[in-house]
Amino acid sequence: MSSAVHAEYPSPTGPRPPAAGSRLPRWLIAATALWAVLLAGLTWMSSAEDPPTVREQRTLSQAGPVVDGAIGELVAAAGGGVPALSPPEVDRGCRISPFADGATLIRAVDLAAPVGEERALLEQIAERLPGRWRAGVRLTPEGPRLRGDAGEFVTVTGRPATDGRIRFTVDTGCRPVGDDYDSAGSARPARRPTHWPRRCGRLTAGPVPPTR
Secondary structure, eight states: OOOOOOOOOOOTTOSOOOOGGGSOOHHHHHHHHHHHHHHHHHHHHHHHHSOOSSGGGSOHHHHHHHHHHHHHHHHHHTTTOOOEEOOOEEEEEEEEETTEEEEEEEEEEEEEOOTTOHHHHHHHHHHHSOGGGOOEEEEETTEEEEEEEEETTEEEEEEEEETTEEEEEEEOOSBOOOTTOBTTTBOSOOOOOTTOOGGGGGOOOOOOOOOO
C-alpha cells in the first residue's frame, strides 16, 4: 500500500464567477448616493449658518470689530473716567496647528482710579458691562481680576496695573488672520455702542502715558 501523499492543485479554470443575482439593487445604490448628497448639503449649511464652536473658526478679520466694540463698551462703562487707549498689537508668533500659522490681536485701555479703590472700580465697571459678557471680579493672589466674554471667543480682562491705574485688555487668542485683515493692526471699522460718550470720538490711539 503506497503511503505517498498526492498534492492538490487549484483548478486551472480559476475561481467560480459570482452568481448573477448577487449585485446590489439599483434602488440601494440610488439611496446611498442621495444620502451622500444630502449629508454634504447639511454640512455646508451648518458651516455657513451655525455659530462657531471653536476660536479657530473665526479669523482676525471677523474678530476685529468685536475687539473694537469691546473697547467702546469698556470706555462707556468707565463713566466719567478718562481712558488712555493703547494701539492695537498683532502677535503673529502663534500656531493654530503644526501646519497652520495664526495671530493674536490685543487692545488695551487704561483708566485712572483712586489708590486703594481699584477693586471697587473693577466691580462697578463689571456691573455696567453687557449682561451677555457675564463679567465678574474675583480676588486672586495677584489682586482683583475682572474677566468677561465679549463673544466670538474674545476675552476681556481687567487688573490693577499700578497704584491708581487699571488696565483692561481685550484678547482674541490665536486664530487665522483672514485675507482682508489690515496688516497695520486694524480690521474693518466697527460701529460704536449707542451709549459711547461723545468725548471718546475725539480720542486717538497712542502710547499710554507713564504713571508717576
